[in-house]
Amino acid sequence: MSRNGHGLGDAYLYDALPGTGILVGHFVMPRGTSFAAHRHPVHQLLCATRGVLRVRTEHGVWLLPPARALWIPAQVPHITESQGDAVMRGAFVGPESCPGIDWSEPTVVAVTPLLRALVDHLVRTDLAPGARARAEAVLLDELRPLPVTSVSVPLPEDPRARAVAEALGRDPADGRPLSEWGRQAGASARTLARLFTAETGLGFGQWRERLRMQCAMPLLATGLPLEAVAHRVGYASASSFAAAFHRLVGVTPRAYFPAGGPGTDSGRV
Incomplete structure (x- = not known):
C-alpha cells in the first residue's frame, strides 16, 4: 500500500512498522475528503501539516489545526475529514513501544516545533536502526497532553x-x-x-x-x-x-x- 493513500490495512501496519515501532504516513486530503469509520491495531498520532482536520469518534469530535495533534488509541473507531484542503501526517505507534502511554481515550497534544520536526524526520526510510530508535524515543517523550474537551454537536432526528x-x-x-x-x-x-x-x-x-x-x-x-x-x-x-x-x-x-x-x-x- 502507498503511504500517500489511506489504504493502510491491519496486516500492512503490522508488517511495515519498523522494529522500534513507529511508521509515519503522509496523506494529501483535498477539500471534502473523508476517510470512513475505521480503526487501527496500533496507536495513531494524527496531525495536519496544512489546513484543518476533523476527527470524529464515539468519545467526541475534534478539530485539529497544525499546532494540535490527536492521539487515537489502538482499536478506537474514528472518521477523519478535511476542513478545506489539508495535508495529514499519521504516526502509527506499536503499543509495545510506548508502555508509558496509557491513554484509553483520544487525547489532544501540542505539536511543538520539536515534535513536528521528529514526525517529519521519521518519514524517511533511510534512517539507520539506531538513529530511528533514538528519534522515536524522543518523539514519545515530547507528547504533551492538553486539557482540551471535544465539542460534540449531535443533530436532532425530528x-x-x-x-x-x-x-x-x-x-x-x-x-x-x-x-x-x-x-x-x-x-x-x-x-x-x-x-x-x-x-x-x-x-x-x-x-x-x-x-x-x-x-x-x-x-x-x-x-x-x-x-x-x-x-x-x-x-x-x-x-x-x-x-x-x-x-x-x-x-x-x-x-x-x-x-x-x-x-x-x-x-x-
Whole structure:
C-alpha cells in the first residue's frame, strides 16, 4: 500500500512498522475528503501539516489545526475529514513501544516545533536502526497532553428540529429565539425545546453555543482576528466569545490556535 493513500490495512501496519515501532504516513486530503469509520491495531498520532482536520469518534469530535495533534488509541473507531484542503501526517505507534502511554481515550497534544520536526524526520526510510530508535524515543517523550474537551454537536432526528439545526449550521450568528424558529419550522417553541433536549441531550441554548464553537474553529485556524470570528458566529464581542470558548473547550482560543503556529496564515488570533 502507498503511504500517500489511506489504504493502510491491519496486516500492512503490522508488517511495515519498523522494529522500534513507529511508521509515519503522509496523506494529501483535498477539500471534502473523508476517510470512513475505521480503526487501527496500533496507536495513531494524527496531525495536519496544512489546513484543518476533523476527527470524529464515539468519545467526541475534534478539530485539529497544525499546532494540535490527536492521539487515537489502538482499536478506537474514528472518521477523519478535511476542513478545506489539508495535508495529514499519521504516526502509527506499536503499543509495545510506548508502555508509558496509557491513554484509553483520544487525547489532544501540542505539536511543538520539536515534535513536528521528529514526525517529519521519521518519514524517511533511510534512517539507520539506531538513529530511528533514538528519534522515536524522543518523539514519545515530547507528547504533551492538553486539557482540551471535544465539542460534540449531535443533530436532532425530528425533521422540524433538524431544519432549525441545519439552518443554524449555515448561519451560526442567527440569534432568533425558538419562538421565531417555531413559526418557520411548524412547531411551537416548547415542542422544539423538548425535541432538542430529548434528541441531543442538550438544551437549545447549550446546543447552539456548541455549534458556534465548532463553526468558529476553522475560522480561527485561518488566522482571522478574534473579533471577526466572534461576530461571524454570533457573539457581540471578542471577550464574550473567548469566555465561551474557554468554558466549553477548556483552553482559550489563543492557547488552542497559537499565533504564528505552523500552517497559520497570520499571527492575529
